[in-house]
Amino acid sequence: GNSVTQMEGPVTLSEEAFLTINCTYTATGYPSLFWYVQYPGEGLQLLLKATKADDKGSNKGFEATYRKETTSFHLEKGSVQVSDSAVYFCALSDWAERKLQFGAGTQVVVTP
Amino acid sequence: SQTIHQWPATLVQPVGSPLSLECTVEGTSNPNLYWYRQAAGRGLQLLFYSVGIGQISSEVPQNLSASRPQDRQFILSSKKLLLSDSGFYLCAWSVSGLNYNEQFFGPGTRLTVL
Numbered sequence: 001g002n003s004v005t006q007m008e009g010p011v012t013l014s015e016e017a018f019l020t021i022n023c024t025y026t027a028t029g030y031p032s033l034f035w036y037v038q039y040p041g042e043g044l045q046l047l048l049k050a051t052k053a054d055d056k057g058s059n060k061g062f063e064a065t066y067r068k069e070t071t072s073f074h075l076e077k078g079s080v081q082v083s084d085s086a087v088y089f090c091a092l093s094d095w096a097e098r099k100l101q102f103g104a105g106t107q108v109v110v111t112p
Numbered sequence: 113s114q115t116i117h118q119w120p121a122t123l124v125q126p127v128g129s130p131l132s133l134e135c136t137v138e139g140t141s142n143p144n145l146y147w148y149r150q151a152a153g154r155g156l157q158l159l160f161y162s163v164g165i166g167q168i169s170s171e172v173p174q175n176l177s178a179s180r181p182q183d184r185q186f187i188l189s190s191k192k193l194l195l196s197d198s199g200f201y202l203c204a205w206s207v208s209g210l211n212y213n214e215q216f217f218g219p220g221t222r223l224t225v226l
Contacts, residue, residue, distance in 0.1 A: 032213070032214075034214065036217075041220075041222075042219060042220065043202055043217035043218050043219045043220045044156075044202065044204075044217040045217070046214060046215075046216070049214060089155070089156070093213035093214075097213070098144050098161065098163060098206070098208075098213060099146070099158060099161060099213065100158075100213055100215055102155060102156045103155070104154075104155040105154075105155045105156075
């Protein structure tokens with residue numbers, strides 16, 4: 001079956017540091033890949049997505065590239081802000097299933 | 113534009129009491145609907161999903177149930193709450209018929225069972 005593996009957190013960074021959160025997946029076929037963000041006490045918001053290999057999703061300074069050869073979808077941001085402190089979830093879906101498979105989530109803490 | 117509502121926002125219930133959480137979606141028709149639970153400091157657990165009125169798929173056997181009495185209404189229920197039912201409950205929807213499953217989440221309900 002499908003699965004998503006994320007790096008464990010918490011990841012603690014200083015403001016303006018570079019952020020990378022690793023995400024790898026196992027899937028049959030050609031899944032679509034997503035990053036969601038959850039701010040404290042809130043629901044999940046879609047941050048970015050990629051629906052086919054080599055696509056790059058980007059939003060709010062975050063980027064992730066769908067790498068089929070390494071089955072990865074790592075999230076990056078060049079310069080984080082305190083407001084980026086949140087939990088980040090990697091997820092995949094394939095056409096056969098009407099559900100998302102989520103990773104365990106990675107908490108990011110950005111300090112001033 | 114589409115919006116998703118959940119209520120109540122917070123709830124404190126005694127062990128053994130019943131539960132009813134409601135989720136409604138506006139601005140779309142025939143959505144896929146989902147209930148997730150998030151325990152403190154944990155990831156998301158899919159509880160139920162529905163592809164149409166009266167059609168419910170259960171992912172995890174437990175003392176919770178779900179119903180979809182109307183196209184854009186999804187209800188999570190329990191007859192008798194357990195302490196382990198405490199958590200953050202999230203409802204989500206997605207467009208049916210697409211070949212990828214981008215989901216949109218509600219604001220969540222924080223449930224504390226005492």
